[in-house]
Amino acid sequence: MLAVQILIDGFAISALYGLGAVGFTLMFGVSGVLNLAHGATMVVAAVAAWVVAGQLAASPWMAAVAGTAAGVITAFATYFLVVRPIQRSKSVPAAEKEIFVLTGTLLWGIMIQETVAYFYTDNPKSVQPLIAGVMQIGGVRTPINELLIAVICWAVIGLLWLLVHRSKAGKVLLAASINPRALTLLGFELSRVYLSVWAIYGVLAGIAGVLLATFLGASSAQASQLTASAFSIVVLGGLGSVAGSLLAAYVVGYLETLTAYLISPTYRSMPALVLLVIVLYVRPRGLLGRR
């Protein structure tokens, strides 16, 4: 049944897009950074998981943990080596800091991409699925891993929501995204807030990268495409809005899946880009954006 196949396939890929996009938008919402090394971070996590699984003959779960850790390390490297020095630099005018950070992360992403390709080639790497095998859903033979990915993505997003809305640390994060200056007046250290947001981002991007490796495989050549994908989803949903990103991820995921099945996989990414242009024309703040 083609419809069921599209429904399931679209759901899994949208969940994966959603996880990556949520991290991306959180980063922008809280610390104002558009991290164009996002795709490269996901690729590092994917390749690290592959390396650990291969070299150390580890189980897929160990590899997943290692990959996520690699994502966190890359996120911190991005913060300490690229973003923070620019933000603290006295020679960059305050109004231009965002552009410099953007450019800095773009170049840093390219550096990471080339380094990965140098050591491991640009051939896609894959990790064994966390749970192998297939099951029948509505007459459609589906890899169990695909369903697991959707479950994991939503579980992580759910945990994130709990963290932000129910824990004190999370509320500090939320406050920082609304009014950072007021937060400092209340005595909170912004630098610690930023550290925690980069840590959370690293975990989200790391998990997304590892799951991508188990599902479709990831290659260093895809790094810029992954960033572009996350970027357009986040702009479509509204920069800074987590709910908007999730919604947009599903819109884009299903648009892509429908196109791939009904027209051709070659044109898969086109409708989403056309939609992005239309939305920017008609409603520039995105579907659920607030700025």
Add this chain to the structure above:
Amino acid sequence: MRGFALIAAAALACSAAESVQAQTKEPIRIGVIAEESAIGGTGIVNGAHLAVDAINAAGGVDGRKLEIMQYDDHSSAADAVRAFQRAVSQDKVVAVIGTYISEVALALEPWAARTHVPFITSGAASNEISRHIHEDYDKNKYTFHEYMTSAFIADSICDSVKDLLQRKYSIKSAVVLSEDAAWTTPLDAEYLVCLPKIGVKVLDHIRFSPDTSDFTPLYNKIEGEKPDVIVTGISHTGVQPTVQWAQQQVPIPMIGMSSQATSGTFWKDTNGAAAGIVTFSVAADGANLTAKTQPFINDYIKRFGEAPNYTAYTTHDAVNVLVQAVKRAGSTDGEKLVAALEQTDYVGTIGRVQFYGRDSQFTHAMKYGPEYVTGIMLQWQNAKQVTLWPKASPEAKFSFPAFTQLQKP
């Protein structure tokens, strides 16, 4: 007086040293242009180094050492052309070997013609390469094609299906699944001719963009058409379609040409999803096509830790073919080298290498046939490449994963 004598002595010493210098010969430089971050490209680089080091260890060419000038073309024709120009004008190479991408090889062909420097492609497959030489020989004669043309690859696959697979299984229908690239256009055209000749009906012909990452819609479509086999033509992709084929448990075996699957690293790259994949290759462990095949494989594994992919074999042979031509010509001049290369009769790691002449439509391509080079058909089983055609060891047989079903005839 003493000062003058000192200066004179120094001058004499200098000139003596200079004449000694002139007697140690200049190295012969070979340009190697490859896609260093791709599996196909690393094979070219490694194969070249292995060949050059062995030749130098044996004394070089008439006392002259070989030196490799290596360039990464980043899978870009523009970068490759720049590298070629630099190799010839600045680095003074006598010939260039390289690339596994047909688009790149076709971009370099006219530059070999302009600079009169021989160019041997050891990995690209498109028929167009030799067609250009046939149609404008005087201009394009500097290019040699040391790998099988796409048409011959398709023929080899059809021959092996007829000789081997059809004896054991009922193979009456197929879907051709190829990446949309220059090398697959003649490959697919030949599939569409040779498959029906062996009684296999081609139900569909799918060409996908090389940067496709999700193959689920394609497998879904193919499954709906219910072919007996999927006949592939993939090179830029390999890991993703294979991994997804295994994860989704697509019940149709994949045979044909998957050039990434020729590499010894493919099992690890796909985490074992390669099990059951059948592919054409030039040689593999245990194939023993010539006396040189296995020793080359063993040396390669010892030095690089993994089994060679197809470009390693062909590049290794290409270096030796070139060196033999230099010796035959007694010179490194472009025109003389071309004439000498045309007389190549070299038993390499994959068979006996000779090039077609002006009268063949495949001028300067490698001769195809049981006495020359046919390639092999191999299947991945238990982390090993098992050669099944044309010569197989008695215990070798097909082994497909449980989820694929091939009917007995």
